Amino acid sequence: MSTHAHALRDSMTMLRRNLTRARRYPSLTLQVVAMPIVMLLLFVFVFGGALGNGIGLPGAATDRGAYVDYVTPGIILMAVTSGAISTAVSVSLDMTEGIINRFRTMAISRASVLTGHVVGSVIQTMVSLVLVVAVALAVGFRPHATPAGWLAALGLLTLLAFALTWLAAAMGMVARxxxxxxxxxxxxxxxPFLGSAVVTPDSMPAGLRWFAEYQPFTPVNETLRGLLLGTGTGNNGPIAVAWGVGLSLAGYLWARSAFRRGGTR
Incomplete structure (x- = not known):
């Protein structure tokens, strides 16, 4: 069996391990899913009228439907970022309990240990997105995306989840x-809330508006909003993909370096 085949086999073993642990101990996953749903309900039913009216959405004061459409892509984005928490905790638990040190002594692919964490977390994140979208539809979200738009949105969210999960894995490795x-x-x-998730950057003070316009989550959010609502993405699409690829590479290199050093322990 070739080296690549061994690495793939070991990665699948680690993936099954992490999915099994997530199924047996679902509390952290449920907490990560619950936070975006609570934020969605909060912004729609408590702040929706005021915020929608403040950013000039027509009829927002009496009908929250327009604001639901505006804020849901940002909440979906928040659900992806929330998945990073469970990754960092899982990796840190393995470091604290000495499991990763045991894996170092075994005849397995070094890359498979973190790959299993990352792929497992991405799968859990995508499952949580289904729940968040279902709740959003229940409270009035009405997307106008074409099948191609849905596929593009799914691809973008997967890329972002992959990037943030690698970053979170590195954070879990170096955390004490x-x-x-x-x-x-x-x-x-x-x-994402310091971007265009809940209000337009135009409504922010000058300094915060500059940050909101140039931070990575704003083009991602605007691309997702354009894909789901069928309003077009402009030049946000290539920028969002570039941020996703860049963050993926940075997170992977950081996590690999931390794994070789054995974290901070």
Whole structure:
């Protein structure tokens, strides 16, 4: 059997291990899914009228439907970023319990250990997206995407989940405690709110508006919104893909380097 075949086999074994653990201990996954749903309900039913009216959506003061369409892509994006928390915690648990050190002594592919975590977390994130979209549809989200638009949106979300999961895996490797690992990805979770997730950057103060326009999640959010609502993506699409590829590469290199050094322990 070739080296690549061994690596693939070991990665599949690690993937099954992580999916089995997620099924046996679903509390963290449920918490990660619950937060975007709670935020969706909060922004739609509590702040939806005021925020929709503030950014000039027609009829937002009396009908929240327009704001539901506006905010849902941002909440979907938040669901992807929330998945990074479970990855960081899972990797940190393995480091704390010494499991990764045991894997180092075994005749398995080194790459398979983190690959199993990353692929397993991406699968869990995509499952959570189904639940978030289902709730969004129940509260009035009405997308106008074509089948090609849905496929493009799925591809973009998968790329982003892949990128953030590698970053989270690196954070879990270097974190000294499980608690610090759970806190490290939190800025990623709330960064979309400093973009165009809930209001337009035009409504922000000058300094914050500049940050909102040039941070990575704004082009991703605008691309997702354009794909789902059928309004077009402009030049946001290539920028979003470039950010996804760049973050994937940065996260992978960081995680690989941390794994070779054995984290910080």
């Amino acid at each position: 405690t499980v608690e610090s690992a759970s806190n490290a990805p939190m800025p990623l979770t709330f960064l």
